[in-house]
Amino acid sequence: IAFLIALHVFPGPSAWSKDYPIAEGPRQSPINIVPDEAVYDANLPPISLNYDNCTSINISNNGHSVVVEFDDADDRSVIQGGPLNNAYRLKQFHFHWGGKGCHGSEHTVSGKTYTSELHLVHWNAARYGSFGEAVAASDGLAVLGVFLEIGDEHRGLHKITDALYMVKFKGTVADFRDFNPKCLLPRSLGYWTYPGSLTTPPLYESVTWIVLAEPIEVSEKQMGKFRTLLFSGEEEEVRKRMENNFRPPQPLNGRAVRSNFQ
Numbered sequence: 001i002a003f004l005i006a007l008h009v010f011p012g013p014s015a016w017s018k019d020y021p022i023a024e025g026p027r028q029s030p031i032n033i034v035p036d037e038a039v040y041d042a043n044l045p046p047i048s049l050n051y052d053n054c055t056s057i058n059i060s061n062n063g064h065s066v067v068v069e070f071d072d073a074d075d076r077s078v079i080q081g082g083p084l085n086n087a088y089r090l091k092q093f094h095f096h097w098g099g100k101g102c103h104g105s106e107h108t109v110s111g112k113t114y115t116s117e118l119h120l121v122h123w124n125a126a127r128y129g130s131f132g133e134a135v136a137a138s139d140g141l142a143v144l145g146v147f148l149e150i151g152d153e154h155r156g157l158h159k160i161t162d163a164l165y166m167v168k169f170k171g172t173v174a175d176f177r178d179f180n181p182k183c184l185l186p187r188s189l190g191y192w193t194y195p196g197s198l199t200t201p202p203l204y205e206s207v208t209w210i211v212l213a214e215p216i217e218v219s220e221k222q223m224g225k226f227r228t229l230l231f232s233g234e235e236e237e238v239r240k241r242m243e244n245n246f247r248p249p250q251p252l253n254g255r256a257v258r259s260n261f262q
């Protein structure tokens with residue numbers, strides 16, 4: 001009974017198709033990436049990231065993850081190159097993580113899970129007038145995925161983990177200026193790319209995924225701070241720790257995963 005109540009109160013990914021039939025669509029995300037089956041495409045250019053220092057605005061807890069929002073009124077912070085036909089503006093980044101150990105990522109690599117996955121969400125401002133317009137368009141979004149694995153502490157991540165206490169509860173937000181997410185990227189920008197979707201409702205099939213092959217290292221202590229966040233709001237009686245906010249891999253349905261490296 002408790003399980004059914006929990007499923008009703010906190011419906012997980014398996015329940016999404018009831019309200020969002022696209023959950024069973026042809027280009028859902030995440031997926032299990034099998035490097036040996038990826039197609040090396042020599043014509044795939046490198047990705048180019050131009051993140052301006054002063055476009056971060058705030059950090060918030062939206063009840064699903066911790067999110068850093070950016071000012072996307074112009075092209076100061078954009079991703080381009082790679083599989084993209086034009087510049088996509090940075091809108092926000094957020095994370096997915098587990099309860100402990102090394103599961104928590106959304107994409108997997110030959111079945112290997114990582115402790116967390118960072119998503120930098122961008123939208124196609126050359127073709128659409130706003131994020132809201134782009135979010136449902138087949139070429140509307142580009143999400144850069146970065147795997148996090150347990151190791152040494154990550155200096156760039158400190159600014160984020162030191163701010164998490166301010167957004168413990170769902171619906172809380174705090175100023176978060178002058179943060180440049182370039183400090184969260186690995187040395188190599190070698191990537192896999194494939195056509196996919198948002199991994200949380202509304203699950204729109206509007207994302208060109210660019211997943212970096214090289215993970216960044218973060219400490220167990222830093223990951224522990226993510227797990228002090230709550231899914232629940234301050235006024236809610238039942239406090240639910242924010243963890244395991246990842247969707248499992250979805251069917252590839254014959255999609256090609258390309259890489260820009262061999």
Ligand SMILES: CN(C)c1nnc([C@H](N)S(N)(=O)=O)s1
Pocket residue numbers: 091092094119121135143197198199200201202
């Ligand atoms: C509306 N936005 C920015 C998003 N909606 N769903 C998002 C998912 N968390 S993900 N993982 O980026 O597809 S991000």
Ligand SMILES: [Zn+2]
Pocket residue numbers: 094095096119199
């Ligand atoms: Zn995400």
